[in-house]
Amino acid sequence: MASKVRVGIIGCGPKGAQVMYAPIWRYLRDIELKVVWDPNSNNAQKLCQLIGEGKVVANLEAIWGSDIDAVIISSPVWAHATQAITALQNGFHVFCEKPMARSVQECRGMINAANNNGKVLMIGFMKRYDKSFLKAAEMLRAGDLGKLIEVRCDWSFSSPRIERVEGSREMPETWGGVFQDHGSHTIDLCRWWLGDVIHLSGEIQVVDPTRTVEDHASAVMRHVSGGTSVHTISRVRHGPVVEKYGLVGTEATLEIQFNRSFSYISTDPFHMELYSSNGEQRDVTVHNLPNLDDEIKNNGRYTRELQHFVDCINGGTEPITSGIDGLRAIEAVTAVFYSSWAGRKIKMPFSEEFDFRKTFDDTRGA
DSSP, rough: OOOEEEEEEEOOOTTTTTTTTTTTGGOSEEEEEEEEESHHHHHHHHHHHHHOOOOSSSSHHHHHSSSSSSEEEOOOHHHHHHHHHHHHHHEEEEEEEEEOOOHHHHHHHHHHHHHHHHHOEEEEGGGGGGGGHHHHHHHHHHHTSSEEEEEEEEEEEBBBOOOOOOGGGGGGGGGHHHHHHHHHHHHHHHHHOOOEEEEEEEEEOOSSSSSSSSSSSEEEEETTTTTTEEEEEEEOSSOOOOOEEEESSEEEEEEEEESSOOOOGGOOEEEEEEEETSOOOOEOOOOOOSSHHHHHHHHHHHHHHHHHHHHHHHOOOSSSSBHHHHHHHHHHHHHHHHHHHTTTTSSOOOOOOHHHHHHHHHHHOO
């Protein structure tokens, strides 16, 4: 019989842990929420109320001193490395939301801490556990698209201009904006489908001069498979949210799209359409089960993701979305920033250190 994994959650915000973990917690096996902490105690209390278990503690020191096995880190990205390394050094397994950290160096520190202490480090790339993207991977393996030539990613939305800095994504301490945030997902998906990035070029913009980090980015990446990926990530789209992926193969193209809202807070599936070279068009959407409880229990992306974390702890196995995957995404994000600033193509792997804030300041002034 598997052991029950005792968990602490760090970061309990209404746009994070409350919408991602609270709805699925009751479907998880072999897990128990023991303690939670958030600098806003109201967030922590709300999360415990929604999940129906857990105790709010006053500070992080109380987390480190708790009788737990693992922590889930859902705090702002600038805190990820420090919190994860401290947790690992205290003997806890770590599930860390993406982006993994702000820089390659921070990611490496987290990986080293996990290796040195023999603990699981898993990164929250929940799209790899989403039934729509799993279907796409299955179709690629089956050869339904032929050889994959290119993946085109467009994740754009309208974000109101601001009069002052608010929210963790607006702060210069992030060392990255919308591309670090959403680009981490698109890069991870494209690495999954096309293999590691071998070189890239990118352009970033700070369209709204009141922002301290990029709010629009475009990048082209070449992968080891020979295929390319194109990423357009923007907060300055006029109109509803668009999140779409075009997987272009030699025999067919698969379009995956979610419109009008953010997919991460929805139980609706992505719409999937297959266009074959013979002119055939076919809806291949993986539709929900009739009963929503059954859908969340069996197919929920966060259900599958956190259950995998628990199973890796109990089984002593490496997670599907490991620290290396988190590092590779941040490595590519950082290389895009540098490519835009330096005005040249970047060969991977990339580990050059540079001043993130100066990069964004120079971009805003351009």
